[in-house]
Amino acid sequence: MNIPSANILTFHRKGKAMDRIDSSLVALRRILRATDLFGRELAQSAGLTAVQFRVLQLVAEKGDATATTIAQRMRVSQATVTSLVDKLVAKGVVVREKSQTDRRQTNICITDKGRETIADAPDALQQRYVREFQSLADWEQAMIVAALERVATMLDAEDLDASPVLDARDIRSGT
Amino acid sequence: MNIPSANILTFHRKGKAMDRIDSSLVALRRILRATDLFGRELAQSAGLTAVQFRVLQLVAEKGDATATTIAQRMRVSQATVTSLVDKLVAKGVVVREKSQTDRRQTNICITDKGRETIADAPDALQQRYVREFQSLADWEQAMIVAALERVATMLDAEDLDASPVLDARDIRSGT
DNA sequence: GGGTTTTATTTCAAGTATCAAAGCATTTTT
DNA sequence: AAAAATGCTTTGATACTTGAAATAAAACCC
Numbered sequence: 461m462n463i464p465s466a467n468i469l470t471f472h473r474k475g476k477a478m479d480r481i482d483s484s485l486v487a488l489r490r491i492l493r494a495t496d497l498f499g500r501e502l503a504q505s506a507g508l509t510a511v512q513f514r515v516l517q518l519v520a521e522k523g524d525a526t527a528t529t530i531a532q533r534m535r536v537s538q539a540t541v542t543s544l545v546d547k548l549v550a551k552g553v554v555v556r557e558k559s560q561t562d563r564r565q566t567n568i569c570i571t572d573k574g575r576e577t578i579a580d581a582p583d584a585l586q587q588r589y590v591r592e593f594q595s596l597a598d599w600e601q602a603m604i605v606a607a608l609e610r611v612a613t614m615l616d617a618e619d620l621d622a623s624p625v626l627d628a629r630d631i632r633s634g635t
Numbered sequence: 636m637n638i639p640s641a642n643i644l645t646f647h648r649k650g651k652a653m654d655r656i657d658s659s660l661v662a663l664r665r666i667l668r669a670t671d672l673f674g675r676e677l678a679q680s681a682g683l684t685a686v687q688f689r690v691l692q693l694v695a696e697k698g699d700a701t702a703t704t705i706a707q708r709m710r711v712s713q714a715t716v717t718s719l720v721d722k723l724v725a726k727g728v729v730v731r732e733k734s735q736t737d738r739r740q741t742n743i744c745i746t747d748k749g750r751e752t753i754a755d756a757p758d759a760l761q762q763r764y765v766r767e768f769q770s771l772a773d774w775e776q777a778m779i780v781a782a783l784e785r786v787a788t789m790l791d792a793e794d795l796d797a798s799p800v801l802d803a804r805d806i807r808s809g810t
Numbered sequence: 811g812g813g814t815t816t817t818a819t820t821t822c823a824a825g826t827a828t829c830a831a832a833g834c835a836t837t838t839t840t
Numbered sequence: 841a842a843a844a845a846t847g848c849t850t851t852g853a854t855a856c857t858t859g860a861a862a863t864a865a866a867a868c869c870c
C-alpha cells in the first residue's frame with residue numbers, strides 16, 4: 461500500500477535545464493507522494509491501515525459491495541479482500557450479509573460506525589485542495605480541470621477500470 | 636506500500652451535474668489509480684515488489700544511497716529499509732559497502748545487474764505519457780505543466796520533503 | 811431430476827512489509 | 841575517556857498479499 465504505493469514516475473535525462481516533460485513528471489511525483497503520505501495519515505487517524513481504509517471507502521460509496529467487486533477495483537485477490545474485511549468486521553465498521561438473490565454472494569455493508577469513521581476522518585489533504593481550488597480564478601480552475609483530465613486520459617487510457625463499475629469483469633476475463 | 640497506496644481523494648456531493656471540484660478530484664483519482672496499478676506491474680516485471688523497486692529507483696538515482704536517506708524519502712523506518720535492502724542484496728541488484736569516511740554508515744550501491752533491471756523494466760506508463768505529452772501542442776504542454784505544478788503545490792505545500800532531503804529529520808522530530 | 815461445470819467466497823500456508831524497541835558499532839561532545 | 845549522539849541491524853509482533861485447496865450455491869446439460 462501499500463499502499464504505500466507506487467511512485468513510478470522517474471526522469472533520467474539530466475545535464476541541461478529541465479524541460480517540460482521533466483517538470484511535469486516532477487510535479488506528478490509530488491502529487492503522488494503527497495497523496496500517498498496523507499493517505500496513510502488519514503487512515504491512521506481513523507484507526508485503520510491505508511488499505512483497510514480504502515476498502516471501507518469503496519464499501520461506503522454505495523453502502524455495500526461484494527468481495528469480488530472490491531478485489532477488482534483494488535486489483536488485489538479475493539483472498540486479500542476477505543482478510544481485510546475480517547479486520548473491518550472486527551472493528552465494527554462493516555458487516556457481512558448473505559445476498560438474498562444469490563446466496564453464494566456476501567454483501568459487505570457499511571455500518572453506522574463505519575459511516576462515522578469516514579465522516580470523522582479529517583481529510584486534511586482534500587480539504588486543503590478544495591479550499592485552495594475554490595480560491596482560484598475561474599480561468600485557472602478551468603485550466604486545471606482540463607489539464608488533469610488530459611493527463612488522466614493519457615495515463616489510464618486503455619485501463620478502463622477507472623470507469624463506472626459495470627463491466628469490469630468482462631474486461632478482465634479477456635486476460 | 637504497496638505500496639499499495641492511498642487513493643484518498645473522494646467526493647461526496649452528489650445530485651447535480653459534476654462541478655469543477657468533483658471533476659478535478661475524479662481526474663486525480665484516475666491518475667493515482669493508473670500510476671499505482673502500473674507501478675505494481677512494472678515492479679513485478681522486474682521480479683521485485685513495488686516497494687523494493689522504489690528503493691532500487693532511489694538508489695539508482697545517484698548510484699548509491701544510505702539507509703537513512705532512503706527511509707526519509709520513502710517515509711518508512713530505517714528498519715524497514717534494512718529488510719528491503721536485504722531482499723535487494725539477495726537478488727543481486729545492490730550491494731552494501733561500509734562508508735570510508737564514516738564507518739557507521741553503509742552505502743547501498745547499485746550493481747550492474749541493478750542498472751539492467753531498471754533499464755529493462757518496460758515502463759509502459761511513463762513511455763506512453765512521454766510519447767503523448769510530446770505530441771501535444773506547445774500551448775497545451777505549457778498548460779499541463781502549469782496546472783500540475785499548481786496542483787502539486789496545493790497538495791504538498793507544507794510537506795517539504797519533496798524538496799531536497801535536508802531537514803526532514805528536524806521536521807519529523809516535532810511530532 | 812441428477813451430474814457436471816461455473817461462480818463466490820473462505821481457509822490455509824507461506825512470503826513480504828512495517829515498525830517500535832533493543833542492541834552494536836562508530837563518531838562527536840564534553 | 842566518559843557520555844551522548846548517530847547509523848544501522850536484529851528481534852518480535854502485526855498487517856498485507858497471494859496461490860491453492862475447500863466449501864457452498866447457482867447454472868448448465870442430458
